[in-house]
Amino acid sequence: MNIARISYRTLLKTFNSPKSYINKYNYLGTSFSNHGSAVPLSTTKLRLKDEKVKLTFILHDGKRLETEANVGDTLLDVVVNNDLNIEGYGACEGTLTCSTCHVILKKKDYDKLPEEACEEERDMLDLAYGLTDTSRLGCQITLTKDMDGLEVTVPETINDARS
Amino acid sequence: MNFIKLVSIRNFSSSRNIPRVCIVGAGPAGFYAAMHITKNLPAVNVDIIEKLPVPFGLIRYGVAPDHPEVKNVINQFTKVAQQPNVNFYGNVTLGKDIRISQLRQHYDAVLLTYGAEEDKTLGIENEEADNIVAARRFVGWYNGLPSDKDLKIDLSGDTAAILGQGNVALDVARILLTPINELKSTDITDHALNALAESKIKEVYLIGRRGPLQVAFTIKELREQLKLSNCQTVWRNQDFEGVENMINDLPRPRKRLTELMLKSLNEYKSIPIHNDNKLFKPIFFRAPKKILVNSHKKITGIDLICNELQGNKLEEQKCVATANTEILNCSLAFRSIGYKCVKADDEIVFNSNGLVENSKGIVDNNSNTLAKLYVAGWLGTGPIGVILHTMGNAFQVAKVMCDDLKNKDCFTDKGGFEEIKKNYIKNSSPIVNWEGWERIDKYEIEQGKLRNKPREKVCSIEKMIDIAII
Ligand SMILES: Cc1cc2nc3c(=O)[nH]c(=O)nc-3n(C[C@H](O)[C@H](O)[C@H](O)COP(=O)(O)OP(=O)(O)OC[C@H]3O[C@@H](n4cnc5c(N)ncnc54)[C@H](O)[C@@H]3O)c2cc1C
Ligand code: FES
Numbered sequence: 001m002n003i004a005r006i007s008y009r010t011l012l013k014t015f016n017s018p019k020s021y022i023n024k025y026n027y028l029g030t031s032f033s034n035h036g037s038a039v040p041l042s043t044t045k046l047r048l049k050d051e052k053v054k055l056t057f058i059l060h061d062g063k064r065l066e067t068e069a070n071v072g073d074t075l076l077d078v079v080v081n082n083d084l085n086i087e088g089y090g091a092c093e094g095t096l097t098c099s100t101c102h103v104i105l106k107k108k109d110y111d112k113l114p115e116e117a118c119e120e121e122r123d124m125l126d127l128a129y130g131l132t133d134t135s136r137l138g139c140q141i142t143l144t145k146d147m148d149g150l151e152v153t154v155p156e157t158i159n160d161a162r163s
Numbered sequence: 164m165n166f167i168k169l170v171s172i173r174n175f176s177s178s179r180n181i182p183r184v185c186i187v188g189a190g191p192a193g194f195y196a197a198m199h200i201t202k203n204l205p206a207v208n209v210d211i212i213e214k215l216p217v218p219f220g221l222i223r224y225g226v227a228p229d230h231p232e233v234k235n236v237i238n239q240f241t242k243v244a245q246q247p248n249v250n251f252y253g254n255v256t257l258g259k260d261i262r263i264s265q266l267r268q269h270y271d272a273v274l275l276t277y278g279a280e281e282d283k284t285l286g287i288e289n290e291e292a293d294n295i296v297a298a299r300r301f302v303g304w305y306n307g308l309p310s311d312k313d314l315k316i317d318l319s320g321d322t323a324a325i326l327g328q329g330n331v332a333l334d335v336a337r338i339l340l341t342p343i344n345e346l347k348s349t350d351i352t353d354h355a356l357n358a359l360a361e362s363k364i365k366e367v368y369l370i371g372r373r374g375p376l377q378v379a380f381t382i383k384e385l386r387e388q389l390k391l392s393n394c395q396t397v398w399r400n401q402d403f404e405g406v407e408n409m410i411n412d413l414p415r416p417r418k419r420l421t422e423l424m425l426k427s428l429n430e431y432k433s434i435p436i437h438n439d440n441k442l443f444k445p446i447f448f449r450a451p452k453k454i455l456v457n458s459h460k461k462i463t464g465i466d467l468i469c470n471e472l473q474g475n476k477l478e479e480q481k482c483v484a485t486a487n488t489e490i491l492n493c494s495l496a497f498r499s500i501g502y503k504c505v506k507a508d509d510e511i512v513f514n515s516n517g518l519v520e521n522s523k524g525i526v527d528n529n530s531n532t533l534a535k536l537y538v539a540g541w542l543g544t545g546p547i548g549v550i551l552h553t554m555g556n557a558f559q560v561a562k563v564m565c566d567d568l569k570n571k572d573c574f575t576d577k578g579g580f581e582e583i584k585k586n587y588i589k590n591s592s593p594i595v596n597w598e599g600w601e602r603i604d605k606y607e608i609e610q611g612k613l614r615n616k617p618r619e620k621v622c623s624i625e626k627m628i629d630i631a632i633i
Pocket of ligand 2: 076089090091092093094095096097098099100101124137138139140
């Protein structure tokens with residue numbers, strides 16, 4: 001029993017190691033590289049050192065994942081860098097081709113976002129389950145200082161109509 | 164002293180064993196299920212069995228070569244596979260090398276995720292004529308699926324027709340219409356690249372039996388097609404009659420998709436066709452009646468039935484055949500109307516929709532001695548939706564499995580793959596493990612480098628095994 005526990009821990013560590021993930025991260029997809037409207041897919045380079053904000057992900061079962069995040073990171077960066085346990089989040093690594101990073105914001109936070117969703121983001125949102133008027137893709141939201149205390153909901157990835 | 168020792172040994176042997184889970188099919192459903200199970204059970208062993216020597220199912224063999232971003236999910240799957248309690252056994256086929264009953268005997272839970280491989284047929288006259296190609300096989304061909312590498316296809320004519328209006332139909336159209344230089348830097352197989360470089364196809368029809376409001380493709384794929392360089396889209400005005408009036412009542416995704424089509428229709432009306440451009444021609448309300456052939460039984464065209472929509476309300480509208488027909492001349496046609504699941508093992512029971520009969524993923528629970536059987540992914544949901552939807556379903560089924568396993572007394576060690584190998588598959592061809600796949604992966608990337616491509620896939624099973632087994 002004990003042995004099993006320990007090995008599980010070690011493997012969790014290996015499993016969650018974000019290194020390889022981040023390396024591949026700055027990929028600009030060919031399919032939208034010719035668009036003026038496309039936002040940069042990773043904004044890590046804009047990060048200002050030491051500027052941190054509090055951020056909370058609320059999962060569909062009510063679980064709250066509270067974390068500290070760097071200004072200039074995207075919500076996807078935050079999930080990856082902090083090993084947040086949100087299953088399947090960010091499958092396409094921020095290249096706007098999966099919508100597994102769907103989050104729902106409060107209306108007031110949604111309205112305050114500096115950038116509106118671009119066409120490609122809205123195209124992907126159209127595939128997401130539980131789409132709302134204040135839905136966004138987490139890989140497209142870049143944290144600014146005045147987002148301190150932001151709370152976003154991660155909706156369930158299944159549609160009840162399907163078995 | 165002795166007494167104490169004895170007691171403690173007893174205790175140990177009657178304690179719970181680590182449950183063993185077998186997953187059949189290493190596509191997204193299999194990997195997502197393995198991800199959930201290993202994350203949510205404190206201790207478990209997961210064995211993934213796969214027919215091919217290589218993992219990832221349709222991520223590798225379905226997703227188009229010009230969509231590398233979609234394949235990034237492979238990185239998440241690789242992390243799942245690299246856990247010490249997850250094993251990959253490639254080149255092991257359910258129904259050929261092993262049977263479900265054997266797996267159920269040697270595991271505590273068995274999950275089937277082997278997909279929906281066979282393509283649906285139209286059931287019309289001359290369907291087996293020359294140069295009528297299953298879209299799925301064409302996809303397998305350009306993606307290097309071993310069983311499709313020798314597909315016969317003649318691209319020397321100027322017009323191709325695709326029957327069906329889903330995303331796979333759009334993938335096929337885009338691969339046919341994309342300037343060859345843009346494909347050269349993808350992982351499309353060399354044999355496909357060479358054939359496409361010689362292609363004379365100039366016009367591609369995308370034929371749907373219903374109207375613009377019923378198309379199955381999604382907006383991202385359409386937008387990409389509309390933006391293709393050196394290609395123009397030609398719509399038929401009459402197909403869009405009345406569509407504009409409906410638009411405001413549509414749910415957001417359908418509304419945005421329809422708006423994009425209408426916008427493109429308006430552009431088409433105002434921009435003249437450039438002679439050097441290739442043409443993409445969606446047509447609606449047409450169902451194939453029969454394939455027209457020449458004396459060599461090669462396709463020369465398609466006889467199409469003209470359909471019309473009846474009923475006013477969108478939800479109640481039905482597509483009905485009229486007495487009119489129309490002939491479309493073409494020298495190549497693709498069938499892209501969906502897939503069927505294969506009955507890999509006699510024990511599998513399909514429901515009337517051709518899917519494995521299940522309730523929330525549970526297939527069969529009326530045995531006390533054999534492990535419970537589950538199904539996830541396309542085999543259980545039908546071949547619909549994108550990876551996201553397969554993911555949601557796989558998590559849901561995996562959760563049911565975890566709950567069951569938490570409540571199950573796993574008192575006896577079932578033996579798992581060791582037993583399977585020893586008893587049943589000792590004489591068949593070699594088993595490729597994860598390290599074997601990593602060698603194939605490395606080889607393919609090296610071969611790709613020589614050609615300035617991300618990878619050049621190995622398209623023969625024998626060669627894969629040669630590389631994997633050292
Ligand atoms: C042409 C095409 C393009 C697509 N493109 C996209 C895209 O761009 N984006 C997107 O989100 N979705 C895309 N999809 C959808 C996506 O591929 C599916 O949602 C997903 O692959 C389904 O996963 P699965 O695991 O159920 O099946 P599969 O991916 O088919 O996996 C099944 C696995 O089981 C194995 N297997 C089969 N028979 C046996 C057997 N008897 N024994 C052992 N193993 C067996 C197969 O070799 C395969 O590895 C595409 C689908 C197709 C067909
Ligand atoms: S991570 Fe895939 S769309 Fe955001």
